[in-house]
Structure formats: C-alpha cells, structure tokens
Amino acid sequence: MSEELVRVENPQGPIAEVWFDRPKKKNALTLDMLDRLTDVGRALAKEAHLRAVILAGTGGDFSAGLDTDLLVGMEGQADTLKTELLNPPDGGAANRFQLPATIWSQVSVPVIAAVEGVCFGAGLQIALGADLRIARPDARLSIMEGKWGLIPDMGISETLPHLLSADRAKELIMTARILQGAEAHALGLVTRLSDAPLEEARNLARALCSRSPDAVRAGKRLVDRIYENALVQGLRLEAELQAALIGSPNQVETVAAALQNRPPSYR
Template identity: 30%
Template sequence: MWVVRINAPERRNALGRPVVQGLQEAADAVAKEKAVRCVILTSTGDKAFCAGADLKERKGMPEDQVREFVTALNRMMNTIANSPKVWIGALHGACLGGGLELALCTDLRVANQNVMLGLPEVRLGILPGAGGTQRLPRLIGVARAKELILTGTRIGADDALRLGVVNRVADDHVAAATELAAEVCKGAPISLTQAKRAIEGGWDLHMEAGLRWERACYDVTIPTEDRLEGLRAFAEKRPPVYRGE
C-alpha cells in the first residue's frame, strides 16, 4: 500500500496550488504501480485533514485564474475518484468544503472522534464546485445531502457514521485506516480494480444493464494468472500470492 500525506499544516492543509499539484502527481504515479492495491490519504498536524480551499490564495486570483484553478482541482479529484486503486481517507479535525469533497473521492473513509465535516460554500457566496453536489447525494441520498449543502451544517463523527459519510470511527484513525487497507490488500489487484469499476459504473443503471456491466468487469479477471493462483491457493489451503497479472 501507499500513504499519501498532505503536508501543509500551517495552512490547515488547505487546497492551494502546491497541494493540488502534489495530489495530482501522487494520484497519477500510484495508478501506474501494478503491485499497489490500496492508498491511504491522510495529512499532517492535528487541526485539520483539509480545511478546504486556500481562501487567502483564492482572494488574490482574478476570475480567469479562479476558473483555471477549479478546473485543475476537479481534474485532481476525478483522478483519485476514478483511480484503479482503492483509496482510503483517514480523516481528522476540520474536513470542510473542498476537504470533504476530497474525502468523498476516496472509496472508504475512516475518521477519528474530533473530525468535523461540512460543505459551507453557500455561506461564502459559492457552492460546492469540486464534486460535492454530485458525490454526496449519491453517497447518503438526495434529501440528506440537500440539508447539509443548503444549510452549510457541520457534523461530527457520530453523525457522519450514522449518515454513511464515513465507514468507521476510531480513536486512531490512521491505524484503523491501515488495518482496513490491510484487509483490502488481501484481494487480487485486478479483482479490486474490476470490482470497483463494476460498482461505480453500474450502480445507477437499471438492473439488466448493471448485470451486463458486472459481467464485462468479471470477464476481465478470467484470463488472469491471479485467478488461477486464487484457485490453487484455495485447493492447497494457503494464502494466495497475487502479482497483478
């Protein structure tokens, strides 16, 4: 597994240009690593996973630069969301605005007890513009997402778990995310990629089309060496050794 860590605690790990560029480069790089199954996304400092956009930086941008930056931000978010790897967000402290949108791009999310999540953009004269209005409703339902987005309400760990924004809450979110990643890494790399594709590409299709899509993803695993290794390991009662082949 890889660990990608946002390292700008003096700015509450806000999404300024250097952070966005660094995350884009990391997401591009890990996608090419055949042996990597899982990525943990976390950050340094104890105050914020990511406090959202770097408003000090944004304040000095003319409109054309704002549009350019938002385009780059969305490109980075989409690269993570569409990654062939499984991404796990390890969340703590402030996870607001673009920070929550970043977390929503991960496949699984683990938070500690002091996490605070929200999309406050409407109170700042804008709206969530890096996927929040699309990913949050798909995750927790339209009515609940509307309430959070239209009121700008912030929620803590217990409510986030109840609503399904996070998968787990733990005192040590990084350790818990690492344990979860270890479970994910027991799967075959190609199988994990195709299972993720099957879910994300088929969940909003009608059942018949969704089942066809699932079959197309399944067919990718049939000619792989990992499938044969899984059968051998099962017969020999030993852990499989998958190589992503």
Template identity: 30%
Template sequence: MNLPTLTTLELLMHDQVLEVRLNRPDKSNSLNDAMWQEIRQAFDWADGEAGVRAIVLSGAGKHFCSGIDLAMLGGVMARVAHADEARGREALRRLILDLQDCLTAVERCRKPVLAAIQGACLGGGLDLAVCCDMRYASSDAQFAVREIDIGMVADVGVLQRLPKLIAEGLARELAYTGRNLGADEAKACGLVNAVWPEAESLRTGVLQIAAQIAAKSPLSVRGSKEILNYSRDHSVADGLNYVATWNAAMLLSADLKEAMTASREKRAPQFLD
C-alpha cells in the first residue's frame, strides 16, 4: 500500500487501521492552507483504499488542534478582494464552502473515523472533531467554540453538528460564550466516549478500538455508517425505508456467508477488504 506523501499530515498504517496525524506540533496543529486541503486529500484517499478499514485521527505533540492558523485567517480578505464588491463576496462564499468540504471529507469517508484528542481542541479543531464518528480524550483535553471570541460566526460545521451530539442548550452556551469544556464534562455530556489519563494511553486505547472495528465485516461497517449518517438527518420513517433498500441490495454478501460459517466452525471470521 503506497501512502500519500503530505506536508502537514503524517499517515501511518497499523495493520488495517490508518492513523491520520495532524503534524504541525510547533504550531499546535493549527489549520493552515495546506492542512485544510490535505485533510480532504487524505480522507478521500482512505475512502477509496480497500485495505483501510478504520481510521484514527490524532495530533502530534501536546495538542490535537488549536484551530485555524491566524496567518491564514488574516489573509482571507486579500485573497477574495475584487473591484466589484458582489464578486468579492461570492468568492468569499466559495472559499467558505471549500473549507467546509475539506472537513466534510472526514464525515463523507465510508470508513469509521475515531478522534484521539489531547490538549487543545479549539475552534476549527472542534469543527474537525465533530465530523468524526467517535471522539476520545485524554484528561487534559479542552474543547471550545472559539470563533465567537474573534467576532465571527463559526461557519465550517460545528454549529450544525455539535447540537446533534450534545444537548442543544449546552451547544448554544458553548457557541455564545466560547468557554472551555474539560474532558470530564465532555464525557458527561456525550461529546467524548471515554477519557484516558494521558496522551499515550489515549492513542493506544483508541487504536485498539479501531482494530476491533477493522476485524468486523467491512461491508457491514461501511453500511452502518451510511445508515447512521442518513438517519441522523432524516425522519425515522425515511431511515427505515432507506435501510430496507440498502439491505435489499447488500445483505446477501460474502461477508454474511463468512460470518455464519465462522460461527459454525467456532473461529474468527476472515473478511475480504
């Protein structure tokens, strides 16, 4: 398997689990122009790579991600400047939509994505984290919707996704105040699944959970993510109709046959990529 060579991310394979590591530790893994684009590139690649069954998203150094690189933010208006104000604002809208898509690539990826979060997960870092299927944290993790502190509305996904993960009132409080949410409170409100004492045990534990997922039927795991995402954004009736159609197409698979055979033979199943 030939992993893409990237400048702001490090890609590591652990058997069938891909680790995507944000790799600007000297900048607290802040999101610069290259990192935005490489996140999409990495997850689009992982989506199409048959040997990748689950993904762990982590951050090098002390912090997961401190948010958008301020140098990039400061240069946005110069990038979209135009003699015609309307055309300049259209260009800004297209830039925002492109940045949204860079993070949506994480959610769009058919493989489950588990975020391992230590230290700061602020602003754009939280936008990125809520695109993942699950989030896990070390005890020093801090979460915040920081856009309010620089006088802007968060616009790349946290206001849309966070209220689907925690109580709406708490999501609004975080959006309006910009306050920090510690690891224990994040677990209590359901933003993270579990908390480890420190970063290394966090990484080890999340990789183990990802390996458990990777041992399951890849077709079923991908289908489960598809149905869960669809059902989140549609009515129960719509979700039930969609899963009936999905299984009408996908149920009778080699994975189903292998799972039943392995059960009869009292062995672990061996699924195709």
C-alpha cells in the first residue's frame, strides 16, 4: 500500500520524480508513506546517474500533512510514539518522523519541491527539506502543527533558520496560520513562484542537467556546509519537546476541539 501512495518515476535518473499519490485525501501522509519516503530517499542517494529529484503531489495538492487519523490515535499510542521520537534508528540523529524530511540532504543532487494546492504541516516540512521550492502564487502553506497542540518536529530546526528570521519563525509556528504562495515567497519559505510549478521544476532540473554533475554536487555540499548548524542537538530538542506534548491533556483537547469544531478548553 505504501508503495502505491508514494510513487517514483525514473528512479535511476537522470531526473527522478517522487509523487505523493493519495489525491482523494489531498495526499495526507500515513506512517507507511513516511517510511516509504525515507526508503525512497535512501535508494536515490545511491543512484550514480541521478542528476536531480522532483517532489510533487498528485491531484493538485502537495500534501495536507499528517492524516488526521494519526492525530486522533496519538492519545492511545503516546508511549510508543515517545519511544520512537527519542530513539532514532541505527544510532542516527534523525528519528522515524524526521527522516522523511531530512533524508534529502543525504541525496547529493538538487531536490526540488513543486508545490501547489495545500502544503501543510508534515507536507511543508518535507518541502522545506528539499533544496529548492517552486510554488503557485495561490498555493496554501502552513507550519500547522500548532493547530493540533504540537510543534513542528521533522527537521525544521535544520531548515527554518536558513530561511526565516527568528521572529517570523516564531509567529508562523505559534499561530499555525496559512500563507498564500506569494507571501511565503516574500518571507523566504519559497524559492520562486510559477503558475505551473511542476513544469518549472522540470525545466530547472533539465537546466541543472546541462551543468557539470561534479560542480552541481559540490555546490550543494558547499552551501549545506556553509549553513550547517548544530544538527544533532536541534533534532534531539525537537524530539524531546514533542514527546512532552504528545498525549498531554492540552494536546488531546486541542485535537478534540479542532475535530469537533468548537473552542478548546485548556487546563
């Protein structure tokens, strides 16, 4: 099922396309889809002839973020989720939920997210994990975890400091407000705007293919190193803060109130 919902075209390159393929749910992400995305990223990182990767969603939406069924089920699985948050696999820095967004930094070629429709929560964090983001002016983007009484915890400590000032980052994280693509571009979350982001992403990928692959890979590595921060500490802080929130009374009330369309009653 996960392979059907995360589809890969041209995995051996030169330009691979990774598609979220759950259009009836606006490409809302399940745990299987997140795991599949990590596996895809790891596989693409090994492809010798790959020159670029495009991330996109079918049906006119990038991704609505985590499936709400996962959010509803958090209360009953809080202990399991906290264990996974605080214990990354194979002794790495990124946990199961961070890897689908951070894995793209391990792919040596440029990764381009083509954003249209909704790009919320986990979907936006995955897009932020790409090297470049091309969005429609009317796309809708949000760091939406605050709506559910949570924080963004999919590698945003690695990506957001490179894009936004601290005050803007706080405002978007705390309010969970929805931005139009044009405002997201003005703030720096989006690299460029296009009425046809997928076509624009493909054109950019082809242009990159005309450059020396060695220079392109070296350029990505150089910029990543220039902007490198305390990645391990940041990912750990995300996990610790999120673990404290998941299943807490106010977080459970936040989800219930949102799903029941009523004001929350916090303790």
